[in-house]
Amino acid sequence: MKKTKYLFPIITFLISFGCALFVAMKVFPNNPFSGTKSENSVLGKVHDGDIIFQTSESKQCEAVRIATNSKFSHCGIIFFVNGGEFVLEAVQPVKITPLEEWISHGRDHKYVVKRLKNADTILNDETLSKMKSYGKSLLGKEYDGYFEWTDNRIYCSELVWKIYKNGADIELSKLRQLKDFNLEDVRVQKILKERYGNDIPLDEKVVAPADLVNSSLLKTVIYTY
Template sequence: MKKQKYLFLGITFLLSFGLALFVAMSVFPNNPFSKTKKEKTENVAETKLKDGDIIFQTSQSPQCEAVRIATNSKFSHCGIIYNIDGKWFVFEAVQPVKLTPFDEWIQHGKDNKYVVKRLKNADQVLTPIVVQKMQNYSQQFDGKQYDAYFEWTDTKIYCSELVWKIYKNAAGIELSKLRELKDFNLTDARVQKILKERYGNNIPLEEKVIAPVDLADSDLLKTIIDNY
């Protein structure tokens, strides 16, 4: 009799627990506990974004490491944020230049860390018409090759050059002054290795360049998200 009693109680408990779980899932179909902390963070972040925001991260390739060292910055990659058909993308110069979903772009950075910056007067300057001009101008670069030589041409293009040119030529805004290659720290062995691979003995020291840190330090921008 005792065994039957315990068996009956066990079955009753399981049925009650199952019913409670079913009700909870019916009332709360989007149970917040079913999502990871990372997913919730990204969803909250996306609510803060606006067209034209600029996003920065630390990429992990040897070239990006050399960029970080040469520019004395934690940032080695950047892109411009657009809302396309209700979804957020980062338009970035990689190989090739392309639109990358926002959450996917974040995962490419070291420890998924990133910073988002915005024009201080974006509400007045980045009107729907201007944003459309920026997107239209961007299309000419879509699918182009990444510029590993950092040349100031439109034939190939690198990340910070892409963002700078979109703002300059589509919105009429010069985010920062251009520099020359020789202005950066080129003495580190890791930087020297990349330079040697790219240029041999003919390093174009006077080539016009713009680095991610130049954009990140722009007086025209303010920080919207910083999870470093």
């Protein structure tokens, strides 16, 4: 009788716990009991120094996509800081943003992560420290809507290119001139008119997100499009 007396509440507890666990796994996909992460989680998949690309929503970003014949209009560099994953990006101003927050800013939360093909040998602690130090020196800089090749103001792909050049002595792509891009579309013309009036600096050195994403030095490690 004693065994029966104590067995019933134990069975009841196990059934209740099992039901609660089932509900938790269905309702809360990030529940630690589930053993899975959310679909958008990138934890553990990225490395220090990876480059991340997305499609941003703005008239200027639309013009960038058209002018460069690419879906990508914004990029940043992933840095590990105090155990966290962040993106150093050139917006207004240059700042560091938590990785998953950065991803949420893109169209449909889609993104691509690229990595230097020989990152394991090139991006050692010393090199990454130099890259981060140079990136830190640009924090707070105003966004460069005029795409000038100076450090007075910085735009997104310029930031990434210069961090690799100054911190790792690597040129991720050849620099182009503004006149090399597709400037004939009316939407691009409108942005150019707003920025420069009739004095468009066609010979200005430029690097676009498309130049970086197509770099032969990089490999794709995450693609969500």
